[in-house]
Amino acid sequence: MWMSPDGRVNTVAIPLERCPQLVSLIAALSVAERENLDDVLELREWSTYDALDALTFDADDESRFAAMPLPDELLAACDWPALVASEGAALDQIDLRWRLDVLAIMQQARAEAPE
Numbered sequence: 001m002w003m004s005p006d007g008r009v010n011t012v013a014i015p016l017e018r019c020p021q022l023v024s025l026i027a028a029l030s031v032a033e034r035e036n037l038d039d040v041l042e043l044r045e046w047s048t049y050d051a052l053d054a055l056t057f058d059a060d061d062e063s064r065f066a067a068m069p070l071p072d073e074l075l076a077a078c079d080w081p082a083l084v085a086s087e088g089a090a091l092d093q094i095d096l097r098w099r100l101d102v103l104a105i106m107q108q109a110r111a112e113a114p115e
Contacts, residue, residue: 001100002065009052011101012069016108022080026106026113029084034110040088041107048099070101078102 001011016023029037074095082090083106094102 001097002062002068003052003055003057004062005057005059007053007057009049009100010066011104012067013108014070014075014101014105016105016112018075019078019080019105019109022084022105022109023113025080025084026109029113031115034113034115036087037084037106037110040091041103041110044088044091045100045103045107048096048103051096052100065097070098070105074098 001009003009026034026037078094079090083102091099091102
């Protein structure tokens with residue numbers, strides 16, 4: 001994730017193939033658990049935007065992250081079962097810089113998961 005000088009927040013899409021177990025984890029949830037996950041993802045997305053809005057824009061810092069996808073080592077370290085089941089607590093442990101990227105992957109997986 002990086003911020004543009006105009007305040008926009010940008011992410012680079014990550015193909016779901018890089019997180020193969022995520023769709024099946026979400027598909028295995030009950031209807032109520034999926035609805036809860038939807039709520040958690042939405043609330044965490046907005047709270048992340050609020051936290052990002054509070055940051056001071058630093059052009060030099062942001063330029064280092066422009067067009068950079070979620071680093072492979074961070075993606076590999078994601079504990080998807082905990083992220084899916086945690087009511088958002090595990091999401092809050094992800095560095096703010098990368099939290100929207102992880103949320104985007106989870107939202108994409110949720111959309112792809114069969115009902």
